Amino acid sequence: MKRSRKIILLCHCLLNANSKVEGLSQYKGIFKEVIDIIGEKNIGVIQLPCPEMVIYGIKRWGHVKEQFDTLFYRSNCRKMLESIIGQVKSYIDTGYEIVGVIGIDGSPSCGVKVTCSGDWENDDSSKDDITHTLKDAKEIKSSGVFIEELREYLRQYHIQIPFIGINEKDVYSSLKDIQEFLNKE
Numbered sequence: 001m002k003r004s005r006k007i008i009l010l011c012h013c014l015l016n017a018n019s020k021v022e023g024l025s026q027y028k029g030i031f032k033e034v035i036d037i038i039g040e041k042n043i044g045v046i047q048l049p050c051p052e053m054v055i056y057g058i059k060r061w062g063h064v065k066e067q068f069d070t071l072f073y074r075s076n077c078r079k080m081l082e083s084i085i086g087q088v089k090s091y092i093d094t095g096y097e098i099v100g101v102i103g104i105d106g107s108p109s110c111g112v113k114v115t116c117s118g119d120w121e122n123d124d125s126s127k128d129d130i131t132h133t134l135k136d137a138k139e140i141k142s143s144g145v146f147i148e149e150l151r152e153y154l155r156q157y158h159i160q161i162p163f164i165g166i167n168e169k170d171v172y173s174s175l176k177d178i179q180e181f182l183n184k185e
Helices: 032-040 051-056 071-093 130-136 145-156 171-183
Strands: 006-010 044-047 097-105 114-117 138-141 163-167
Touching (some): 006 032, 051 071, 071 145, 097 171
Parallel strands (some): 006 097
Antiparallel strands (some): 114 138
């Protein structure tokens, strides 16, 4: 059977909602509607690892980008991406097309254009309580740490791939954008 020779990289939780922080998933297992769109285009999938799941496990709470913006977290992201970059380069070197990366806007790790930010540096005495600290968290126009490391790794190998983010707060609102993104290919 003839191959399409097209591949897309997907953030882990699009194929496994169970990896998300409890309460953040709007689908039960896989984001079937996105997978259906990709399948209709006969595009293969490389599932990216979930750095939050790998480093912190399932019993974790939500974080902000500043908490992940550390040498430890970044170096672990790069280690997780090493085999992915090897696969991508191998595919490209043999004539395959990597059509893009789909991330999760709002994620402190996998946000493409939007990430979650907050001032968590101060000690507890500078904040009224944890509720106040949580209210300080906001979305900013920036990529998540994992996506930043993926982009940098790709840049080092002179690989240019387009990125798009799914709106974490309303994943279904992004379906049209995903369809248009893949129609460009």
